[in-house]
Amino acid sequence: MTASKLLVVIGITGNQGSSVASAFLKLPDWRIRGISRDISSAAAQQWISKGVELVKADLDDIDSLESAFRGASAIFAVTDFYSLMLDPANYAAAQQAAVTPNEYACNLETKRGMKIATAANSPAVSATLTHFVFSSLSDTKHWSHGKYTWNYHFDGKAAVVKRIKKELPGLAEKLSIIQVGMYASNWKGGMGRPQKQKDRAFVVQIPDIGEVQLPWIYVDRDVGIFVEALLATSPGKQILGVSQMASWREFWTLWAETRGVRLEIQVVSVEEFFQSLPEVLRREFQESLRYIVEFGYTGGDPDVCCNLQDILPGAKTATLKEYVESEDWSILD
Template sequence: MASKKVITVFGATGAQGGSVARAILESKKFAVRAVTRDVTRPNALELQRLGAEVVKGDLNDKALVDSALKGVYGAFLVTNFWDPLNQDKEVCQGKLVADSAKHLGLKHVVYSGLENVKRLTDGKLEVPHFDSKGEVEEYFWSIGVPMTSVRVAAYFENFLAAWRPVKASDGDYYTLAVPMGDVPMDGISVADIGAAVSSIFNSPEEFLGKAVGLSAEALTIQQYADVLSNVLGKEVRDAKITPEAFEKLGFPAAKEIANMCRFYEMKPDRDVKLTHQLNPKVKSFSQFISENQGAFKGM
C-alpha cells in the first residue's frame, strides 16, 4: 500500500460504501482502507481478499475515526440516517469526520450528501434524512475541508422493496404508489455509484468544492411502471397517489417520503449526462429490473 495514496472508505461493507470501495480497488489508482464495525463480516473479508486494508471503525468514536483517517490522502463518507433513525446523531457523525479530516489535512473527501430541504424551502418542507446530510455538507465547506458532495438520486433498489408494485384490489394488475404526479423522478442503482465516485477521486481539480447530482435517468412513475410491465410481463400502473394521500398511509416515514417527493417535484439538480461520463456502464432502469427479475417472483 505504501506506493499508492490511500482513500479511507467508511461504511465499506454497506451497499454504497461497498460499491465505492470495490470501484476504487478496480481502478488501481488508489489503495483502500475499508472501515467497518465488524471486520469479520463476509463483505469485509471479501474486500480484504480484493486488496483492501480492513480496519474497525465507528462513526460515534473519535479515536477510531482519527485512526481510520491518519496518513491517508482522502476519504469517502456515507452515513446512514435510518440506522440510528436520529437526525442529530447523523449530523454529529458527519461533523466528527469533517473535524478529523480538517485536523489531519486530508486532500479530498467525497461525502454522500443531499440538499438541506428545510433551509432551501424556508421551513415549508422537512425531509430529515436529506436535511441532516445537507447540514453536514455545509459544515464540511464552512471549515475548509477539500470536499466534493455527491447527491444521489432515488435508488432503483427501492422498487424491489418499499416501492415494490402492489396487487390492485379491483383488478388483475399492479400499482406503483410513489407520489410524483407526472414529474420525472431521477433514479440510479446503488451499485453504480462506486464507479462515479472513483472517477471523481481521479479528477480532483474538476470536482473539489462542488456538489454533483448522480442519476442514471429520470422517468415518470408511469414510465417506471411501463418498464416493470414490459420486463415482468404483468401490467403495472401508476397509482396516481397524491403526497397528501401518501402521508395518511400511516407507516412511520410516510410524511417524510411524501415531502421528499414534493422536493423531487422541484427538480433538484441531478446530472444524467455527467453521471454517464463518470460511469459509462451505469445501468438504465430497464437493465436493472431485467437483472433483478428474481426479486419479483410470486407477483
C-alpha cells in the same frame, strides 16, 4: 506495481460504500481501506478476501476515525439517517427529549458527520489527504424558503456540508459532494411494490405527481462511478448521482415490458401512497416527495452538476433496463 493512492471507504458493507469499493478495485493506482465496527462479520470478511484492508472504527469515536484515515489520499464518507431513526434506543431518547424521532436522528446524523469531518481535518490525516467526498442531499429548508421542514434525511446531511464550510476551512478546500438520487431498489421497502394477482398480472400504485422526472440510481453499481469522477478532478465539485431520469410511470412500465408481464398502474394520492408507513416515516416521505416535485431533487442548486460527462467524459452509468434485468424479483412471485 504497488498502488500509490489510498481511498478510505466509510460504509463499505452498505449500498453506497460497496459500490465505491467495487469501482476502485478495478483501478490499479488505488488501494482501498474499508471501515467497519465489526471486521469479523461475513460482509467485512468478503471484502478482505478481495484484497481490501479492513480496519475497525466507530463513527462516534473521532480518535478511531483519525487512526483509520491516516495515510489516505481520499475519503468517501456516508452517514445513515434511517438506522439512527429506527434504533429503539434513539426512539426512546427522542421521547425523553420531547422531540420527534426524525429530529433526534437528524441531529445525531449531523453530529456523526462532523466527527468524521473533524477526524479528516486532523493534521495527521490532512498531511496526505487531497479529496474528501461526502454523500449529501440538498438543503430542503433553504431551497424551499422554509416551506418544507420535515425532510430530515436530506437536511441532516446538508447541515454537515454547511458546518464543514463554516468551521473547517482546510477540509472545505478538499470537499466534493455527491447527491445520491432515488434508489431504484426502494420498492424492496414495500412502498409501491407490485402485487401479483390471481391471473398472474401485477398491480402497482404510484403517487399522483404527474410525469415528473425523477433521478433514479442503480446504487450498488453506479455510486462508485460518480466518486471516481469526483476524484479524477480537483475538489470543490458537486454532482447528482443519477443512472437515468424517469417518471414513476415510466419506471414501472419499463419494468413490465422488460419482464414480459401484464401490469395495471393505479394512481393514488401522495397521502395514500405512504399511508401504510408509521406516522413519523409517513410525514417524512410525504414532505420529501413534495419538495422534490416542487423544487427538484437538488432544490435547483446551480452549483450541482447533473451531467456525469461534464466531469468524467466517457463514463457510463447503468440504464434502468439494466437494473431491472439484473435485479432479483423472486420476492414478488
